[in-house]
Amino acid sequence: MTRTIELTSSPSLAPVMAKAVATAQLRSGKALPQLDVVRRDIRVDAGHLAAYDQLTGFPLRNELPATYLHNLSFPLQVTLFADRSYPYPLMGSVHLSNRITQHRPVSLDEAVTLTVRTANARPHRRGALADVLSEARVGDELVWEGVSTYLYRGQKAEGTAQEQADSGDAVDGPGALWRLPGDLGRRFAAVSGDVNPIHMNPFAAKALGFPQTIAHGAWSMARMLGALENRLPEAFTYDVSFRKPVLIPSTVRFVARQDPTTGGFDIALRNHKKGTEHARGSITPLA
Structure with a gap:
């Protein structure tokens, strides 16, 4: 059965990261948890969005950059990592890649619900890989999805590591x-x-x-x-x-x-x- 952590606001990440590091020795190394981290009806602060846009080269508009929704989902990801059911330690992890799908632009005045979960643990020649799946909905409409892939060096996952193809x-x-x-x-x-x-x-x-x-x-x-x-x-x-x-x-x-x-x-x-x-x-x- 899937367990859900409901957030009513964006957590301060310094203590959440500290918790993830402090509990590293308690990580089980077993299967990924059936755990959703959810934050509902998020209203974006225009000043925060403006500061983000200034640093990342986006113009000030009434639509959220696709990567801004990743930015909003990151605290939920760290909350997932800090939960003791998550099998891999935060320290030593490497963010390898991202895939973002924008199904339609999201307006600044729309309330967004974010959900984050994890899936697809698999072996890698240097440890274990896992995906963190994020989605954004406006009402019941799926408007945005993200997949963040992390490498956990020295960790294990079931299966056989795949040879990496030369990507040129x-x-x-x-x-x-x-x-x-x-x-x-x-x-x-x-x-x-x-x-x-x-x-x-x-x-x-x-x-x-x-x-x-x-x-x-x-x-x-x-x-x-x-x-x-x-x-x-x-x-x-x-x-x-x-x-x-x-x-x-x-x-x-x-x-x-x-x-x-x-x-x-x-x-x-x-x-x-x-x-x-x-x-x-x-x-x-x-x-």
């Missing part, structure tokens, strides 16, 4: 240059609630193996979509995978190539000097 190189060439300030992690943490210290504190980042602080993957995902906002269809699927962390401060290059037949895009985020691939993605219009 992402799109490259001339593109837009973005100079990322050193305080980007702190600023995005303020609008996302993701206060992981690797994004804000260089000493914490170094302790975990990074030479300096790194940008949030959710920021990269949103900033790439925001760069194409005025060319997006009303309904689309956005796939993005994260390859190498974006160090901050740094300068990155955004590259986009449109398919003239489908109207979709292949996109990539690269280090400006070295050409290192940080993230790649595709945007596919829905019929």
